[in-house]
Amino acid sequence: MALLQISEPGKSASPHRHRLAAGIDLGTTNSLVATVRSGMAVVLSDEEGHALLPSVVHYLNNGKVEVGHAAQVQQSHDPHNTIVSAKRFMGRGLHDIDDIGHYPYRFVDAPGMVQLNTVNGVKSPVEVSAEILKALKARAEKSLGDELAGAVITVPAYFDDAQRQATKDAARLAGLNVFRLLNEPTAAAIAYGLDNASEGVFVVYDLGGGTFDVSILRLSRGVFEVLATNGDSALGGDDFDRRIFCWMLEKFQIPPLGPEDTRLLLTKAREAKEQLTYHQQTRITGVLSTGDVIDLTLDNDTFGKLTQHLVGKTLAPIRKALRDADIATTDVQGVVMVGGATRIPQIQRAVAEFFRQEPLNNLDPDKVVALGAAIQANVLAGNKDENELLLLDVIPLSLGLETMGGLAEKIIPRNSTIPVARAQEFTTFKDGQTAMSIHVVQGERELVSDCRSLARFELRGIPPMAAGAARVRVTFQVDADGLLSVSAREQISGVEAHITVKPSYGLTDDEIATMLQSSFSHASTDKEARALREAQVEADQLLAAIRAALEQDGDVLLDAAERAELERHMDALKSAMKEAGRDAIAYATSALNRASETFAARRMDASINRALTGRKIDDLKV
Amino acid sequence: MVNHFELFNLPARYDIDRTALDQTYRKLQGEVHPDRYATATSAERLRSAQMATLVNEAYQTLKSPVDRARYLLHLHGIDTQEETNTAMPADFLMQQLEWREAIEDAHAAADIAALENLLTDLKHEAANLETQLGTTIDEQHNHARAADLVRKLRFLDKVRDETKLAIEALET
Numbered sequence: 177m178a179l180l181q182i183s184e185p186g187k188s189a190s191p192h193r194h195r196l197a198a199g200i201d202l203g204t205t206n207s208l209v210a211t212v213r214s215g216m217a218v219v220l221s222d223e224e225g226h227a228l229l230p231s232v233v234h235y236l237n238n239g240k241v242e243v244g245h246a247a248q249v250q251q252s253h254d255p256h257n258t259i260v261s262a263k264r265f266m267g268r269g270l271h272d273i274d275d276i277g278h279y280p281y282r283f284v285d286a287p288g289m290v291q292l293n294t295v296n297g298v299k300s301p302v303e304v305s306a307e308i309l310k311a312l313k314a315r316a317e318k319s320l321g322d323e324l325a326g327a328v329i330t331v332p333a334y335f336d337d338a339q340r341q342a343t344k345d346a347a348r349l350a351g352l353n354v355f356r357l358l359n360e361p362t363a364a365a366i367a368y369g370l371d372n373a374s375e376g377v378f379v380v381y382d383l384g385g386g387t388f389d390v391s392i393l394r395l396s397r398g399v400f401e402v403l404a405t406n407g408d409s410a411l412g413g414d415d416f417d418r419r420i421f422c423w424m425l426e427k428f429q430i431p432p433l434g435p436e437d438t439r440l441l442l443t444k445a446r447e448a449k450e451q452l453t454y455h456q457q458t459r460i461t462g463v464l465s466t467g468d469v470i471d472l473t474l475d476n477d478t479f480g481k482l483t484q485h486l487v488g489k490t491l492a493p494i495r496k497a498l499r500d501a502d503i504a505t506t507d508v509q510g511v512v513m514v515g516g517a518t519r520i521p522q523i524q525r526a527v528a529e530f531f532r533q534e535p536l537n538n539l540d541p542d543k544v545v546a547l548g549a550a551i552q553a554n555v556l557a558g559n560k561d562e563n564e565l566l567l568l569d570v571i572p573l574s575l576g577l578e579t580m581g582g583l584a585e586k587i588i589p590r591n592s593t594i595p596v597a598r599a600q601e602f603t604t605f606k607d608g609q610t611a612m613s614i615h616v617v618q619g620e621r622e623l624v625s626d627c628r629s630l631a632r633f634e635l636r637g638i639p640p641m642a643a644g645a646a647r648v649r650v651t652f653q654v655d656a657d658g659l660l661s662v663s664a665r666e667q668i669s670g671v672e673a674h675i676t677v678k679p680s681y682g683l684t685d686d687e688i689a690t691m692l693q694s695s696f697s698h699a700s701t702d703k704e705a706r707a708l709r710e711a712q713v714e715a716d717q718l719l720a721a722i723r724a725a726l727e728q729d730g731d732v733l734l735d736a737a738e739r740a741e742l743e744r745h746m747d748a749l750k751s752a753m754k755e756a757g758r759d760a761i762a763y764a765t766s767a768l769n770r771a772s773e774t775f776a777a778r779r780m781d782a783s784i785n786r787a788l789t790g791r792k793i794d795d796l797k798v
Numbered sequence: 799m800v801n802h803f804e805l806f807n808l809p810a811r812y813d814i815d816r817t818a819l820d821q822t823y824r825k826l827q828g829e830v831h832p833d834r835y836a837t838a839t840s841a842e843r844l845r846s847a848q849m850a851t852l853v854n855e856a857y858q859t860l861k862s863p864v865d866r867a868r869y870l871l872h873l874h875g876i877d878t879q880e881e882t883n884t885a886m887p888a889d890f891l892m893q894q895l896e897w898r899e900a901i902e903d904a905h906a907a908a909d910i911a912a913l914e915n916l917l918t919d920l921k922h923e924a925a926n927l928e929t930q931l932g933t934t935i936d937e938q939h940n941h942a943r944a945a946d947l948v949r950k951l952r953f954l955d956k957v958r959d960e961t962k963l964a965i966e967a968l969e970t
Contacts (some may be wrong), residue, residue, distance in 0.1 A: 270960070399824050401824075496966060508922060556836035558837050566831060593858070594854075720842075725838075725842075769840050777845055779842065780849055788807045
């Protein structure tokens with residue numbers, strides 16, 4: 177602990193020492209972790225100097241798990257138990273995965289999310305992703321020498337609520353404190369925009385291993401405002417490999433392959449794709465388990481023809497996003513290319529042709545997302561001057577409710593800036609109706625059956641009334657992570673129901689707790705120790721935050737009695753921490769939280785006042 | 799309780815300073831956005847989420863001409879009756895029918911260019927109505943006529959959405 181904190185004039189001293197924060201790009205094919213060190217965003221490498229961690233998890237029969245390169249080499253030998261591209265299954269049911277036959281896994285149809293049967297037991301994609309996150313967390317903590325205070329984890333901008341929730345669950349399972357889920361193209365824009373001091377409208381074209389996103393942003397003095405986003409969460413570089421793979425099968429008249437040979441040829445296909453970035457043609461050779469020898473030559477022209485429709489598939493979302501943002505291609509200042517697959521020459525050509533300008537490739541397309549996430553994590557951790565960076569992001573898909581006749585009624589339209597809340601009133605259609613079922617859906621189509629079902633819940637206890645007399649107000653709220661919660665309230669009786677959207681596709685808190693528990697060998701003692709430690713950390717953070725707030729605004733915004741009351745609650749929490757009982761700490765923490773509400777409201781009003789200089793706080797009782 | 803105009807320190811008029819609106823929006827979000835409170839107390843995080851939501855809501859309302867007009871009329875106690883009052887002048891209804899036919903024809907002929915031209919026409923038509931809204935509200939203070947214009951713009955919005963959907967359907 178520093179004895180003396182030196183702060184610049186006009187800035188208050190930070191309540192903490194530098195908090196360790198990381199940005200994590202959890203990719204379909206590769207994952208990365210980055211941090212800000214001495215003001216510079218850097219990607220952290222493993223001991224062998226690899227920055228990219230292959231997003232591959234290998235389950236062994238002794239209960240052990242290998243992640244990354246060690247797992248990748250097992251792909252062809254042990255395909256059933258070596259999971260690649262788990263990101264494609266996040267928040268997805270078995271029926272959602274249309275190319276199921278292409279994967280060598282033993283899928284298990286489970287309610288909500290598909291699961292995978294391995295030698296190490298049945299695993300959900302959330303658990304597989306958590307293994308990757310654990311490896312990155314360990315890498316970061318080893319490299320930085322201490323525990324992470326928190327992380328920003330990136331997700332495709334086009335991920336729906338179920339996929340985002342699954343990602344957040346994976347992070348919790350890996351023991352990470354998630355500061356924020358951040359959209360991948362937005363992360364790339366941060367890294368690019370800050371590096372190049374850019375101003376104006378920019379398009380981010382992000383073709384990852386398994387997902388495609390396009391985002392249109394306005395950059396202006398540190399503010400990154402997303403105008404529109406679109407994409408395809410089941411289109412990526414992997415699909416280009418698959419096209420080559422199918423071409424090989426066709427060309428060579430190969431009989432149906434076993435999983436080992438499938439994996440081998442897919443790897444060969446990926447290598448061929450990479451070769452074609454730098455060469456006009458490439459030779460593909462290999463020996464199948466049947467002894468058959470493969471020897472083929474693929475040239476760039478043929479590759480171009482094979483994948484033409486895939487390239488075309490990325491242009492439709494771009495057009496939609498431009499129309500939603502009301503932006504013409506001539507208004508676009510620059511097109512930033514993100515994701516390893518954008519190295520493919522025909523993609524570069526197609527994008528250049530569409531926007532009539534050369535795309536920008538001056539940042540490493542594999543690393544730019546992680547770097548941007550690290551910058552944002554550093555800001556959120558409170559390590560940076562607050563006024564330098566502000567992200568205003570949007571939701572990618574409309575959120576709505578099922579109404580009569582299986583129709584979806586939109587409550588929050590796509591491309592609404594988050595956080596956002598919208599309410600709509602509904603009524604009963606039968607006399608004496610006492611319950612109303614609420615079905616929350618996401619998507620653009622008119623029919624509920626064409627949209628993604630996010631959750632169902634019931635508002636019960638409506639007093640019997642004539643049809644059409646009840647007034648049920650349904651409120652949708654989307655937070656800064658892009659996650660939805662829905663509440664319903666009958667206005668006349670005051671009956672309420674609330675749900676954080678999870679059940680259809682996410683994990684319940686209990687399921688996470690069970691998984692966390694089973695991942696510790698000394699379950700019960702570890703769990704208690706962990707809970708106590710979590711309570712202590714939370715109490716510490718709250719005390720530090722209030723102390724900093726008091727130092728800043730305590731004299732101006734609180735009178736002596738109010739301040740004394742707040743300090744009394746702080747002292748109560750401090751003594752509860754000495755007693756070391758978990759429940760006592762949690763109780764004192766929530767009491768202090770409640771006691772600080774008025775102060776919080778006044779501070780917020782004062783902030784608004786700062787933004788609109790010359791106005792009285794009293795005018796702004798919102 | 800402040801209204802959206804007061805929150806943005808703007809006079810309650812239809813004709814507003816768009817640059818000032820954008821600048822104030824960024825300033826306000828710079829102060830209240832949840833990213834500024836990631837490590838704050840839960841009371842402050844909650845308050846921040848509420849304020850950022852309100853600032854977004856107010857900004858979107860003031861930015862869109864038709865939403866701004868509807869909101870202004872609402873402040874004057876006028877209900878624009880968009881759901882209940884669908885009476886429109888005959889020539890406007892004729893025009894609507896023509897647009898809808900144009901969408902159907904273009905969709906059947908898979909003519910994206912025609913649909914894009916229609917979008918441009920609709921945009922011009924909307925701009926024309928928006929100019930009229932300005933004089934009607936700010937100069938003539940004729941709220942009944944302004945409500946008529948808002949209803950017409952709402953119709954136009956619907957035709958525009960249908961056109962966009964038709965384009966999307968053809969593109970995919």
